[in-house]
Amino acid sequence: MIKSCSWPFLRGALGAAFMLGWALAPALACAGDASAGSDVFKSECAECHSVKEGRNKKGPSLFGIVGRQSGAIADYAYSDALKQAHWTWSADKLHEYLSQPARQANPGTKMKYDGLSDSKQLDDLLSYLSTLH
């Protein structure tokens, strides 16, 4: 009884949550200025990451990063810590990850980054990353 009643409800709720998330994610990502975010990328990320599809540097390509599964690029040698994280790089997850030292966010990661404490710059950066599709 409970099962028959709750499944359509749950399915609807999940669908609504997904739609809400889908609607909000770009809104969150777009809270910043993508053009300014491009500059933040150049000063904070570009030495280790390329935005070109398939081009890995010391870090993996960030083409299509927003919405991607962690550790998903086949020809990049991720750390075991990130392989086992099983994250989806949503805008929220990226915000959380990049706002603190990488080794704190994902102990054992290869990534050496102290984090971006300026919330405006972080919003701008996430807006820019969301355009990389």
Place this chain on the structure above:
Amino acid sequence: MPSPAIRNAARRRAYLWCSLGALPLLASNAAHAIPAYARQTGAACADCHAGSYGPALTPYGMRFKLNGYTDTDGKGFKLPAAVQLTETRTVPTQGDNTTRLSQADLYLAGRINDYLGGYVKVQSFNQGAGKFNTQLGDMDLRFVVKDLKLGGRDTTLGVTVNNNPGFQDPISALPGATANGPPAVPGAGTLLNPSSSNTLADRVIGASVYALYDANWYGEIGSYNALPTSLQDRFGYTLGGDPGRLSDTGYARFAYMRDLRRQFYSIGLVALTTKRQLPRIGPREGITDLGYDLTYQFLGNRENILQLAYVNIYERRRYAGVFVSPSVPGLVSLPRGVVHDQTLTLTYTFKQSYGLAYSHLISSGTHDAARFTPHGDPDTVSDSISLFWTPFGKDDSLTSIANLKLSATWFLFSKYNGSSDDIFGNAPPVTNAHDLNAFLLSASVAF
């Protein structure tokens, strides 16, 4: 005994050779943007060098060097070799213009594993008439241990084996790293300046231990010894430039550096002390270099990059002995003296491709009428101005792992051998400092 006119002519030739010989150093054709490193790391030349060609390093390039050239994109073995070819048109104020393939270089550069990496340059200079002189150039082999914790702070420890004091420095502002030391007359110039006569550069071998603590504090301590003259000869160096027998040699370097992502600054101290026998069977002289350097970089979003470096090296000498001047009866040289090298360099780079570099170089020393004839002062003041274009080596350029550099460089001397006019003495024809000026056009390709 040769006549004064013959002595003056010989001296003029020697000094001209010395000053003009320094020009390739000033031209900084030394590509440190080694394509082998770009292939190894997946990074673009521009990530390590503001002008995509070097030698000045960005903070990212400094970290790569500190990490022993071992960083990688993780995609397996890459051939640790690269080639550079340079064609140069030289237009001196005095002498003939030349256009030739001036230099061909082979770099063996890259990682062996996560702990071992290196840089070795084999350089071949065109001497004219189809003759090339091949030399072992700068070398820096490293063992490094990364990701250590000391007092809870990130620490990197390493050992470098190198052949040019200062070349191994991560900030890369010292003359050994920039190949941009002030031109110096024979007998002047500091030991840390590769443009000095009887320079240590590439004719010594040394090892030092270094550490980077908390990403900001750098310390290094080590020692050097001169290569045997037979080995110098085998490595392509004339014995006339032998640095002599060295003993009790110590090198120390301490620096504070701060990478603010959009800006970088550093302040450093350097010291080199040795006892030298030159010639090798002669008595020992004591030489101590003490220097400091200040650097600043505005990197921003990498569209407009400004790099500023000032290096000041003071050298104290206790000469092995005194001598009587051959030209002025009764005049005796001083038993002690100092020499002093200063370099100010300002580089602006637009879009990591177009650049303007300016250097003001001063080499000076204690007045010694017997030692520095005919004016008694070794002072040399010069400027270099260089315009350059590096079309490749960026993430978004045709290729990010090979490059071309076209440059036009002016070398301007306002004082040489202690004077602006009649720099070699009173025998006609008179040579003034500006007669040493030269203009160079060069095209370098590295792949």
